[in-house]
Amino acid sequence: MSKFVMVAGGTGGHLFPAQALAEELLRRGHTIYLMTDARAKNFGGDFPAVETIIVPAATPNLRHPVKAIKAGFKILNGVRKSRKALKRIKPDAIVGFGGYPTFPPFLAASMLGIPGILHEANSVLGRANRALVRFCEKLALGFENTKYAEPYASKIVLTGNPVRDMVHQVADKPYPPLGPEHDVRMVVFGGSQGAQVFSNVLPGAIAALPVELRSRLKLVQQCREEDLQRMAEVYAQARVSVEAAPFFKDLPRLISNSHLVISRAGALTVAEMGAIGRPGIYVPLPGSIDQDQLNNAKRMEAAGGGVVMEQAALSPHSLATKITELLADPAHLQQMAQNAKQVGMPDAVQRLADLTEQTAKAV
Numbered sequence: 001m002s003k004f005v006m007v008a009g010g011t012g013g014h015l016f017p018a019q020a021l022a023e024e025l026l027r028r029g030h031t032i033y034l035m036t037d038a039r040a041k042n043f044g045g046d047f048p049a050v051e052t053i054i055v056p057a058a059t060p061n062l063r064h065p066v067k068a069i070k071a072g073f074k075i076l077n078g079v080r081k082s083r084k085a086l087k088r089i090k091p092d093a094i095v096g097f098g099g100y101p102t103f104p105p106f107l108a109a110s111m112l113g114i115p116g117i118l119h120e121a122n123s124v125l126g127r128a129n130r131a132l133v134r135f136c137e138k139l140a141l142g143f144e145n146t147k148y149a150e151p152y153a154s155k156i157v158l159t160g161n162p163v164r165d166m167v168h169q170v171a172d173k174p175y176p177p178l179g180p181e182h183d184v185r186m187v188v189f190g191g192s193q194g195a196q197v198f199s200n201v202l203p204g205a206i207a208a209l210p211v212e213l214r215s216r217l218k219l220v221q222q223c224r225e226e227d228l229q230r231m232a233e234v235y236a237q238a239r240v241s242v243e244a245a246p247f248f249k250d251l252p253r254l255i256s257n258s259h260l261v262i263s264r265a266g267a268l269t270v271a272e273m274g275a276i277g278r279p280g281i282y283v284p285l286p287g288s289i290d291q292d293q294l295n296n297a298k299r300m301e302a303a304g305g306g307v308v309m310e311q312a313a314l315s316p317h318s319l320a321t322k323i324t325e326l327l328a329d330p331a332h333l334q335q336m337a338q339n340a341k342q343v344g345m346p347d348a349v350q351r352l353a354d355l356t357e358q359t360a361k362a363v
Contacts, residue, residue, distance in 0.1 A: 137359050143299060284311070
């Protein structure tokens with residue numbers, strides 16, 4: 001059997017797809033190692049690796065020369081540490097999942113002649129992957145027609161975005177019944193870092209909902225620690241049942257139990273929503289140079305599985321109006337859930353695992 005190194009930035013958006021592939025390769029009898037950055041301690045506890053290697057990494061900042069020099073030395077240190085670890089492990093292939101922490105290990109692997117695959121989860125090829133694509137054997141894409149990937153057609157394989165086993169375990173759960181006699185279950189989350197806009201806007205939006213709807217609402221909301229108390233006070237005044245926490249380990253189960261999800265639009269989120277099949281209101285992270293989340297969300301909206309509300313126009317009133325409109329039409333929500341399923345690629349992890357094995361054998 002083979003040895004594979006997964007390389008990912010230490011956020012859920014990068015680590016969870018890597019974990020999904022690791023779980024599948026483990027089932028096939030292979031040995032898995034993880035190389036990531038220090039942030040992974042928040043999310044990497046369940047990662048099925050025999051060893052996790054923390055690698056120094058930094059984001060280049062060419063507009064600030066002093067910061068750029070410091071980042072350069074940190075990256076060089078990361079390459080040295082990665083090279084030493086890879087020479088010891090002797091992996092058959094390395095798989096990178098984006099983010100600048102991917103850069104040192106992937107560069108070191110190329111220097112050592114270890115074959116590499118890059119996986120791009122978003123509908124826009126990320127900057128770290130653009131910098132590394134010349135060193136990879138294959139470029140695995142989560143979406144068709146990924147922006148900026150066109151020049152690398154000879155390396156491209158469409159695999160879809162792999163999702164973790166805990167997502168597959170709830171993927172066949174039917175959309176829950178929704179009517180006047182049922183609770184209304186809504187889940188709100190902002191990715192692994194949380195999203196303060198939801199803490200600021202959602203309590204007012206929920207308080208503005210019709211009383212009949214508000215009285216049936218069972219809300220689960222991920223938020224930052226510093227926002228918990230402020231939010232709890234507003235929800236208490238509105239007499240809304242809410243479970244709020246900075247992180248939910250069982251988020252796929254919560255999504256599968258929900259009638260409506262409000263979230264950011266990271267590639268992982270869109271992939272898991274597609275696999276489970278739930279309607280969503282997507283509020284893409286603003287300010288990104290490449291607008292990757294906006295592009296991801298528009299893919300889901302075009303399929304009829306969600307609606308996009310850009311943050312600049314988001315207010316308690318506009319959000320309350322959209323929530324009320326969607327929840328007033330259960331048949332439409334159920335159709336949206338089915339449409340979301342069309343965006344998901346349920347065999348993505350098998351496709352990516354096959355590609356990983358083939359790349360290792362080809363060298």
